[in-house]
Amino acid sequence: MSHLQRILESGQFAVTAECGPPKGADPETVENKGRLLSGYVDAVNVTDNQTAVVRLSSLASCVILRGMGLEPILQMTTRDRNRIALQSDLLGASSLGIRNVLCLTGDHVCFGNEPHALGVFDLDSVQLLKVAREMRDEGRLCGGDRLESCPRFFIGAVENPFADPMRFRVRRLAKKVKAGAQFIQTQCVFNLKRFASWMEQIRAEDLDQRVYILAGITPLKSARMAEYMKEKVPGMDVPEELVQRMKKVSSRNQRAEGIRIALETIEALKEIPGVKGIHIMAIEWEEAVKEIVEEARLLPRPPVAG
Amino acid sequence: MITATRKPMDELRAILAPFRRILIVGCGTCVAECAAGGEKEVALLASQLRMDAKLRGKDLEVGEATVDRQCVYELIDELTSLVGMYDVVLSMACGAGVQAVQETFPQAIVMPALDTAFLGESKGQGLWVENCKGCGHCRLYLFGGICPIARCAKGLFNGPCGGSRDGRCEVDESVPCAWAQIVEALERRGQLELLEDIYPPCDWSLVRGRGPRRIQREDQRI
Numbered sequence: 001m002s003h004l005q006r007i008l009e010s011g012q013f014a015v016t017a018e019c020g021p022p023k024g025a026d027p028e029t030v031e032n033k034g035r036l037l038s039g040y041v042d043a044v045n046v047t048d049n050q051t052a053v054v055r056l057s058s059l060a061s062c063v064i065l066r067g068m069g070l071e072p073i074l075q076m077t078t079r080d081r082n083r084i085a086l087q088s089d090l091l092g093a094s095s096l097g098i099r100n101v102l103c104l105t106g107d108h109v110c111f112g113n114e115p116h117a118l119g120v121f122d123l124d125s126v127q128l129l130k131v132a133r134e135m136r137d138e139g140r141l142c143g144g145d146r147l148e149s150c151p152r153f154f155i156g157a158v159e160n161p162f163a164d165p166m167r168f169r170v171r172r173l174a175k176k177v178k179a180g181a182q183f184i185q186t187q188c189v190f191n192l193k194r195f196a197s198w199m200e201q202i203r204a205e206d207l208d209q210r211v212y213i214l215a216g217i218t219p220l221k222s223a224r225m226a227e228y229m230k231e232k233v234p235g236m237d238v239p240e241e242l243v244q245r246m247k248k249v250s251s252r253n254q255r256a257e258g259i260r261i262a263l264e265t266i267e268a269l270k271e272i273p274g275v276k277g278i279h280i281m282a283i284e285w286e287e288a289v290k291e292i293v294e295e296a297r298l299l300p301r302p303p304v305a306g
Numbered sequence: 307m308i309t310a311t312r313k314p315m316d317e318l319r320a321i322l323a324p325f326r327r328i329l330i331v332g333c334g335t336c337v338a339e340c341a342a343g344g345e346k347e348v349a350l351l352a353s354q355l356r357m358d359a360k361l362r363g364k365d366l367e368v369g370e371a372t373v374d375r376q377c378v379y380e381l382i383d384e385l386t387s388l389v390g391m392y393d394v395v396l397s398m399a400c401g402a403g404v405q406a407v408q409e410t411f412p413q414a415i416v417m418p419a420l421d422t423a424f425l426g427e428s429k430g431q432g433l434w435v436e437n438c439k440g441c442g443h444c445r446l447y448l449f450g451g452i453c454p455i456a457r458c459a460k461g462l463f464n465g466p467c468g469g470s471r472d473g474r475c476e477v478d479e480s481v482p483c484a485w486a487q488i489v490e491a492l493e494r495r496g497q498l499e500l501l502e503d504i505y506p507p508c509d510w511s512l513v514r515g516r517g518p519r520r521i522q523r524e525d526q527r528i
Contacts, residue, residue, distance in 0.1 A: 079460075083507060105467050108459055108477050119460065126464035127507050142507060160468030168466070168489045171501065175464060179504050187468060234476030235468040 002099035002154035003071040003304045004043040008183065008212040013270070014277030015298050016073065016185065016214060017041040017289045019065065021056035030056065030064045036286040040293045042301055043071040043100060045185070045279070049080060052112025059089060062098050071304055073156065074098045077106025082122035083131065083142050090132055094151030102156040102185065103128040126172075126179045129157055133180025157181035161198035162191060162237035170201040177211045184211050185279040188218035190229075191237040192268050199272050208274030215269045218281045219288045220258035223247040259291055266296045307427075308336040308400045309434045310343060310420040312351070319358065321417050322394065326365060328355065329392035330419070331385060331407065332372035333399035340434050343398030343420050345372040351398070351419065367392075376403030382410045389414050425456075442512030442519070448500055450491025455508070457484035463505035 007014050017037050022029035037044055044065055048058040062072035074093050076086065093101065105125040109117045123131065123142075131142045132155050139147040157176040161169060173184065189195045195215065202208050220226045223246035230238035242261065249257040262280075269275045282288040293299055313321075322328060330348050338344025352368045359366035371388055373381045376399035385407070389395055394415045397404040400422040408416040424436035439456045446453060455461045459477040466485030469476030473486040492498045513519070 105460055105462065108469070110459075110477055121460045121462070122510065123507050124460070124462040124464050125467075126504055130504055131507075158468070163466070163468045164470045164472060164483070165466065165486050165489050168498075168501075171498075172464070172466070175502065175504060235471065 001152075002043075004073070004100055005154040005182070007042050007302055008276055010302075012302060013298065014043075014212070014214060015041045015293055015301065016043045016045060016277065016279045017286070018045045018047060018279070018281040018283075019061065019286065020047045020050055020284070021058065021061040023053065023055050025056065027056075027064050030061045031068065033286045034065045034068045034070050037289055038068065038070055039301060040290050040299070041280070042277075043073050045073040045075055045102060048075040048077045048104070048106065049112070051107045052079065052109045052114065052117075054113055059093055059096070059098070062093065063096050066097055069304065071100070072098055073100040073102050075102045075104060076128065077104045078121055078123045078125060078128050079106030079109065079119055080117075082120055086123065086128060087131065087135065087141055090135060090151050090153070091147075094153060099152060100154045100156065101132060102158065103132060103181075104158055125157060126175055129155060129176055129179035129181050154182055155180050156183040156185060158186070159184050160187040160235045161189075161195050162187055163235050169198065170205055170207070173202070173211075174205060174207060177207060181211055183214060183276075185214045186216045187235060187237075188216040188229075188281060189265055189269065190218075190242055191239050192265060194237060195269075196272055199274050203274050212276040213274055214277040214279040215272075215275050216279050216281055217262050217265060217269075217292070218283065219262040219285065219292060220246055220254070221285055222251065222254045222258070223249075225258075255288075259288060259295070262288075262292050263295050266292070266298075307339050307425070308402075309340045309423045309426045309436075310337050310400055311423060312342055312347065312398070312420055313418070315354065315358070318351075318355075318396075318419060322355070322396065325393040325415075327367040327369070327392040328394055328396055329369040329371060329385075329388055330355075330396045330398060331376065332370075333376040333397075333403050334372055334374045337398060337400060337403075337420060338372075339428065340426075341432075343400075348372055348398055351396075376400075377406050379406070379410060382407055385411070440513075441508070443509065448505075449488045450495060450497070452484055452488045452491055454484055454488065457487075463508065 019033045046058045046061045049055055058075050062074050065072045103125050109119045134140050136150055136153050139150045159173050226238055226243045226246045229236045230243055246254055280289050330352050332345050332348035333343050348370050352370050355368050373384050375381050389411045394417055396417050396419045397407050398419045404418045425438040426434045426436045429435045437456050441455050454463055458465055459475055470483040470486050473483055475481040475483045
């Protein structure tokens with residue numbers, strides 16, 4: 001059984017983090033990131049060619065992390081593979097002991113380093129969730145054929161509480177839950193007010209009773225990063241006050257300020273009913289995870305069984 | 307309509323380099339509507355080619371003709387007496403027209419002058435937008451009259467993705483988010499519940515399941 005699932009089902013506040021594989025074939029980068037996260041998080045998301053940039057595959061990275069005793073979450077986007085490849089990789093991942101899968105549509109190819117590639121999108125994230133659930137629970141492929149044995153997965157999805165159309169986001173999340181999502185990891189929370197109002201809508205629909213919601217945390221490295229995320233990153237909501245707050249601090253102290261903001265956000269999130277954990281996306285700054293988890297008094301993490 | 311744009315002069319010059327007598331053939335329907343390959347554009351290209359040849363000191367003979375539709379045999383037939391008089395036929399039709407003309411005159415060399423683009427709508431002066439992918443199974447009735455395959459950058463059936471902001475698509479701010487439009491249209495119609503069902507994966511075999519598609523109707527045969 002998935003370690004993350006066990007933690008969430010036992011009612012403990014879960015901590016996950018993200019690991020972006022390198023643009024190369026060297027396993028050491030993954031191992032180094034794994035070492036920085038080991039003992040501080042319950043599970044590690046491995047991104048799947050994030051922002052459509054070609055990287056060491058998510059599945060291979062998951063296997064490397066698992067070998068180090070970490071619990072990987074396989075991110076799977078529908079951008080690069082059709083339903084045949086996706087289902088095959090789901091079977092493969094399960095056979096290699098990967099017990100968590102996160103289903104996403106994926107960033108558009110135009111943002112990456114192969115902008116001339118075909119964006120496949122044979123399935124979308126909601127359809128992939130349903131396919132994964134039916135493979136697991138019914139031993140059935142998308143096209144109806146039976147499996148000889150079923151894969152075992154704790155199935156997750158993502159949601160961006162800050163995207164539009166706002167009034168439809170919660171309904172779409174309900175659709176993901178209906179499709180098979182058991183846990184949700186959200187986009188980085190900077191705008192707490194908007195996140196809280198989204199959670200209110202989630203609770204109004206009783207969705208917090210049907211799915212575990214882990215709120216996204218990204219420590220800001222610098223005022224420049226805050227500004228960049230606010231202006232340039234699609235789907236990101238960084239309030240102007242936060243940008244100003246980062247700017248007021250000398251550049252030498254901006255990382256510490258970024259961590260402070262992350263810690264304050266975590267404290268606020270703990271108080272929001274229905275938030276069952278956090279998902280830390282410390283982009284190319286995995287060292288920050290240890291500090292955040294320690295300072296947020298989220299240690300020790302429950303040991304991985306077996 | 308089928309939209310297209312004319313190839314750049316450099317590419318046309320390269321394609322036509324080996325030939326001296328060129329017959330430019332326009333198509334009077336779709337590509338005339340999108341101002342890429344109608345009678346007017348034939349005349350324009352003909353004079354451009356003549357001028358270009360003159361500047362380069364090349365001896366070039368350019369003929370002009372336009373048929374109503376290059377994708378219909380009976381209309382292509384009008385070219386029969388002309389084609390043999392030229393070294394090359396430069397078709398200003400969509401790809402379907404170019405191929406139909408080539409098939410009608412297998413001895414001739416038929417070259418494309420246009421880059422065929424998409425099934426679209428004339429949205430305004432000088433603006434054409436894609437809104438149909440010809441997927442073989444129209445489901446516009448489910449999506450408030452807005453096609454998610456053609457108009458969502460990711461072709462999502464269960465959108466919107468997380469990149470929808472202020473009704474705009476993350477891929478290009480000048481492009482409206484099709485899913486924001488779908489949600490709005492269905493809300494207006496009081497049909498938002500249509501989006502509660504998980505829309506199943508698309509049957510792409512209708513598009514390219516067994517190679518080129520064809521429609522065969524017995525009732526239309528003589």
